[in-house]
Amino acid sequence: MQTIVIVGGGAGGLELATRLGDSMGKAGSARVILVDRWPAHFWKPLLHTLASGKRDAQGTEIDYAAQACEHGFEFARGEVLGVDRDARCIRLAPWLADDGAEVLPARAIGYDKLVLALGSVTNFFGVPGAAEHVLTLDDVPQAEAFRQRFIDGCIQAGARHAADPEAGHGIDIVIVGGGATGVELAAELSHSARTLARYKVHALDPVRNVRIRILERGSLLLPHLHPRLSKRAARHLRSLGIKVLTDCAVARVEPHAVVDSEGSSYPSTITLWAAGVEAPAMCAGLGLTVNRLRQIAVTPSLQAVGDQNLFALGDCASFTCPIKGKLPPRAQAAHQQAMFLAQVLARPGAAGSAVFAYRDYGSLVSLGPLAAVGVLSGTIGGRKVQVGGALARWLYSMMYRKHLMALHGFARMAARTLADWIGDRISPSVKLH
Numbered sequence: 001m002q003t004i005v006i007v008g009g010g011a012g013g014l015e016l017a018t019r020l021g022d023s024m025g026k027a028g029s030a031r032v033i034l035v036d037r038w039p040a041h042f043w044k045p046l047l048h049t050l051a052s053g054k055r056d057a058q059g060t061e062i063d064y065a066a067q068a069c070e071h072g073f074e075f076a077r078g079e080v081l082g083v084d085r086d087a088r089c090i091r092l093a094p095w096l097a098d099d100g101a102e103v104l105p106a107r108a109i110g111y112d113k114l115v116l117a118l119g120s121v122t123n124f125f126g127v128p129g130a131a132e133h134v135l136t137l138d139d140v141p142q143a144e145a146f147r148q149r150f151i152d153g154c155i156q157a158g159a160r161h162a163a164d165p166e167a168g169h170g171i172d173i174v175i176v177g178g179g180a181t182g183v184e185l186a187a188e189l190s191h192s193a194r195t196l197a198r199y200k201v202h203a204l205d206p207v208r209n210v211r212i213r214i215l216e217r218g219s220l221l222l223p224h225l226h227p228r229l230s231k232r233a234a235r236h237l238r239s240l241g242i243k244v245l246t247d248c249a250v251a252r253v254e255p256h257a258v259v260d261s262e263g264s265s266y267p268s269t270i271t272l273w274a275a276g277v278e279a280p281a282m283c284a285g286l287g288l289t290v291n292r293l294r295q296i297a298v299t300p301s302l303q304a305v306g307d308q309n310l311f312a313l314g315d316c317a318s319f320t321c322p323i324k325g326k327l328p329p330r331a332q333a334a335h336q337q338a339m340f341l342a343q344v345l346a347r348p349g350a351a352g353s354a355v356f357a358y359r360d361y362g363s364l365v366s367l368g369p370l371a372a373v374g375v376l377s378g379t380i381g382g383r384k385v386q387v388g389g390a391l392a393r394w395l396y397s398m399m400y401r402k403h404l405m406a407l408h409g410f411a412r413m414a415a416r417t418l419a420d421w422i423g424d425r426i427s428p429s430v431k432l433h
């Protein structure tokens, strides 16, 4: 019986483990092992809602061990440090408890086929001070750290403002990068600031004293969308009181300010870096071909170039589609690649001839709880279908439901949707702890 090891239980890896476990693990035709550094899965496109306090992690996460038990695969927790490709095994770091005590020593897991679904990490592009002074949104602890800093910052500034209302005290949040992550976070934060004012958590005017700025290097926000949608998104953000600065290249980050290439300095209580991603450092140490973002070069069947036992998918893979060009780091790409690999790995010998074909189903960006903008797949009269407002927001929320359906099936997804709907109505709109 062959052993298939998948490293990374994110948007692509967990779906692949679930599909392979259902088809091969349960039938006893393969041992499927999922490895992740965390005990539970959180769908990354929702991280901005965690950072703004709109959502808490516990109600959203999926325990890997429970998913493994239900779907015929095994889960091994640990941080993978490297791969011995000759011996066909992955090396895991010792697993330490919160107090530093060793729970499990360093270990190795052997494989016949290895799938790397490691995702991506923030790319600072070498900007001085960025790595030292900014917060990022790569995982749950980082999003929770941001939420805590945001709430604490509002409370502190509120106390100063209450003591001296004329002094202009407030909190300055600078978001570097006007792509989907930056835009979605800015909109959610603006709504959370209003809710926190309503709850009397802070004494600030949520528009005048909670000053949110997006600094974007290009001439438009959301460069992957049509300029009309980019302008519509910018108008919406400005209507919420968010300052949108385009053609603004960040030159350096200081502890309490961000300085652009023209020398203008923007005060910052919290700086969030959302300007781009790259593959984790581990990818560059595997002896495989990688691009300048460290993404692993893969063949049309998603095999790593030069190693037919190793596959890569999602953000850590560099796949160029003959028609669509280089795939963007998107959950929908990771999802489609997981579906493809679930079929390829289930059929011995299929990897040599199978060809992954990416289908672009469009792109939607949330502008807070009530609005979104984006394009859908397909055209009307030769033009792409652009959507906005409440309809786009509803379609945006369906993306997560689709992810849940891939992991749990329709009935469980529907039950969870109902539970979320009830939860939203009976719990506070911003989670304070």
Ligand SMILES: Cc1cc2nc3c(=O)[nH]c(=O)nc-3n(C[C@H](O)[C@H](O)[C@H](O)COP(=O)(O)OP(=O)(O)OC[C@H]3O[C@@H](n4cnc5c(N)ncnc54)[C@H](O)[C@@H]3O)c2cc1C
Pocket: 007, 008, 009, 010, 011, 012, 013, 035, 036, 037, 038, 043, 044, 045, 046, 047, 048, 078, 079, 080, 081, 117, 118, 119, 120, 137, 138, 180, 181, 184, 280, 282, 313, 314, 315, 316, 329, 330, 331, 332, 333, 334, 364, 365
């Ligand atoms: C705030 C935000 C909003 C986004 N919005 C959208 C959106 O609206 N639409 C969209 O399509 N995409 C969106 N994205 C991008 C999307 O989240 C990613 O493209 C997608 O999650 C990539 O999936 P993946 O499986 O490659 O990796 P991930 O989902 O990132 O999963 C990687 C997994 O690997 C694990 N891992 C990494 N290294 C190791 C290691 N050494 N050892 C063990 N485990 C490891 C991690 O813990 C993680 O669980 C967004 C991203 C962010 C941050």
